[in-house]
Amino acid sequence: MAAPKLRDVRKLADSRAVIDLELALTALPHFPAEYVAAGGAVKAHLVFGREQGYAMVRVELQAQVQATCQRCLGPVPLRLQASSPVLIVESEQEAEGAPAGWETYLAPEGRLVPEALVGEELLLALPIVPLHEPVSQCEPLADATPRAGAAAADVGADVGAGVDAGDLAGAGADGRGGAAAAAAQPPGPAEQATVRPFADLRAMLARAAKPGDGGAR
Secondary structure, three states, X not given: OOOOOOEEHHHHHHOOOEEEEEEEHHHOOOOOHHHHOOOOEEEEEEEEEEEOOEEEEEEEEEEEEXXXXXXXXXXXXXXXXXXXXXXXXXXXXXXXXXOOOOEEEEXXXXXXXXXXXXXXXXXXXOOOOOOOOOHHHOOOOOOHHHHHHHHHHHHHHHHHHOOOHHHHHHOOOOOOHHHHHHHOOOOOHHHHHHHHHXXXXXXXXXXXXOOOOOOOO
């Protein structure tokens, strides 16, 4: 592919030149690869002139571009139309002095590559967040949702298997669970047998302390 041709901005403006271009996206210098890969083309109509002493061009575009939907991540075809008046400046200093509200395009030393100008204007015409419209055109996402649901069910089953009905029944509103409930239960027969030999200890000691009863003093 031949290199884009440099054009003299002053001559274009003074002669009120008109340039019509029909280009593949691959012919636009430095146009993002994510749009170029899927093909696409652009038609451009450039009308040059003067505005307040500046070289000016009106850029009219019609293009078909494929982008990525930011909702479903599927391809979304875009049909774009744009019309923009642009002041062409030769330096950053000249751009700073341009009339307020005007878009400027830098053409160093007054040399312009029309394809580069078209590519920049096409970028400005792209939506910030490409989306399918209406939403029903979105492609379904990969079956991540069913997998996530199954994983959640497995976790729930594992948790349920590790907690028996007794623990759940014994859990109180204060969050202490079965341990607190178990502590509140009366001792079983084995526990009662353990403490039974000491039930009359106080009475035995009292009798031993009385004189004349034959017990130890």
